[in-house]
Amino acid sequence: MxxxxxxxxxxxxxxxxxxxxxxxxxxxxxxxxxxxxxxxxxxxxxxxxxxxxxxxxxxxxxxxxxxxxxxxxxxxxxxxxxxxxxxxxxxxxAPAAVPDIAPDMAKSDASVVAEKIVQHAEPAPVAAPRPSAPAPTACVARKTTLAARQTGEAPLASPAVRKRAWDLGVELRFVPGSGPAGRVLHEDLSAYLEGAQANATGGADHRYAQRHEEEEIPLIGLRRKIAQKMQEAKRRIPHFTYVEEIDVTDLEALRAQLNRKWGKERGKLTLLPLLARAMVLALREFPQMNARFDDDNDKVLRYGAVHLGIATQGPSGLSVPVLRHAESHDLWATAAEIARLAEAVRSGKAGRDELSGSTITISSLGPLGGVVSTPVINYPEVAIVGVNRIVERPVFREGAVVGRKMMNLSSSFDHRVVDGMDAAEFIQAIRGLLETPALLFLE
CATH class of the missing domain: 2.40.50.100 (RNA polymerase II/Efflux pump adaptor protein, barrel-sandwich hybrid domain)
Known part of the structure; x- marks a missing residue:
């Protein structure tokens, strides 16, 4: 071997x-x-x-x-x-093996350490009297045996349990302990409180029972990378958000018509390919939005190619796959590539080249998009366009109240690079293209 x-x-x-x-x-x-x-x-x-x-x-x-x-x-x-x-x-x-540790073993080790701390700890100082919960006449059934405490015997408990009891106004001498030598554990304190509440209400009602459990969840993998990137974006970029309302009634009618005619052959169109096309056309007039800011060297890199990031929720968190050269795709090619990238993210098979290099990003929560949002810029880009949900509501048109499909774009910009006027004009240009969808097909 x-x-x-x-x-x-x-x-x-x-x-x-x-x-x-x-x-x-x-x-x-x-x-x-x-x-x-x-x-x-x-x-x-x-x-x-x-x-x-x-x-x-x-x-x-x-x-x-x-x-x-x-x-x-x-x-x-x-x-x-x-x-x-x-x-x-x-x-x-050889590196140390990393065996699976049984929960009861880990608890046992922790109990030994805690017991040593208790044995070497100084006697707890006598605190001023505080209101305490009355001793219940009956405790909640426990699987462990509760050790009886002699009259006048000081309760044994760790500093954390003592502090929690003090904060809750509970006198530990009334709390039966299930730990070694009758030591009071956190679960003993929780059971005591549940029993006191059951007596006060005439019966246990778990709908209103106090809960004191805590869960520690380490940030690892993609979740850690998301946290680091969001922190970096907010630390480095002075964000400002501009929100504009858009009437997408005609756009939605066009999309439905295209899907009826071409959906079976070319695939269904969602809103995103149409928005991507509008952004490509608007960026020709506002190239400062299709850029990255190298703030370490005080340089702005503007790009002719539109490498469009599509914020996508996967099983482990948010990723931003990149639709490369969006300017060279028609509607159906854009829709097919967005669907492919989304599936790669959700299956965990997206590669490095598919998750890097974007120059501007679209963020959309689909039907859950809410009324308004404040999207965080995908650092080191300088702009992100956020899509909110479409809502049909009454609006005035030519003196009459009619039902229209309305949607907000909530977009954020790097104020070091993008002025407020330019941001407003950029979103207004997108608005004009979406409200008159025929313009999407004219050069």
Missing amino acids: GLYVIKMPDIGEGIAEVELVSWYVAVGDTVGEDQNLADVMTDKAMVEIPSPVVGKVIALGGKPGEVIPVGGELIRLEVEGQGNVSAQESPSS
Whole structure:
């Protein structure tokens, strides 16, 4: 048998380190060739790391959320024949295995540590009397045995439990403890409060029971990248948002007519391809919107090509796949590419090249779009166009009240690069194209 070490490969684009997002194997598993071992996150996308050999996992090189340098050890396998690691290499150099820890074991270890803290802690100072909940005549049924406390015996509890009891106005001497030596645990305090409430109301009504549980959720993978990018965008870019109302009645009628005639052959059109076309035409007049701001070097890079970012919600969070050269696509080609990119994001198969390089972005929540929004610019771009939902409501037209389909565009701009007047004129240009949809097909 040999030892085979898989190291973090060089993924390219100057990436020096990646974040380990998830493991698909555990110590003791047998893996096949090309089997996916782990997912890692770069600055651009999620990447799968496959196994080049058949072997048995003997050690994992990190936990989800940890950052691993390129060339760092990812996983160790035991393989048939000779591996890729010298027999003289010390086994102690192998990374520590990352076994699954049973919840009860973790709790047991924590209990031991807490018990030591209690044993070495100074006696709690006597606090001034506070209003306390009355001792209930009956406690809620517990699976653990509650230790009885002798009269005058000081209750045993951790500092966190004491503080919580103090904040709630509960005297711990009335609370039966289920921990070692009758120590009062958080769940004992919660059960005591539930029992007191049940007595006060004449019966347990769980609809109004107090809840005190807490859940700690680490930010890893795509969620961490989203948080970092949003923070960077708001830290660096002075946003301002401009909202304009648009009458899309004629646009929706045209879209319905095109779908009836060509939908089966060419696919259904949504609003986004029409908006993308309007943006392409408006950007010819306002090229300063199709740009990126290099604020480290005080340079604005304007682009002739419209690489349109389409903010898309995936299972792990928000991604922005890129419709490249939107200016060269007709309506149906635009619709097909948007659908393809959305499916790639939702299936987790979007590559780095599909998730980078946008020059301006569309943000849309579809039917959930609300009345108005304040979209965050996709740094380092300088503009983002946000689509709100379409609502049919009464409006005045030529002195009469008629029903029209209305929609707001809520768009944000980088005020260092874009003036308010230019932003307003840009959105008004898009509005003119959408309200007179024939103009979308005229050059």
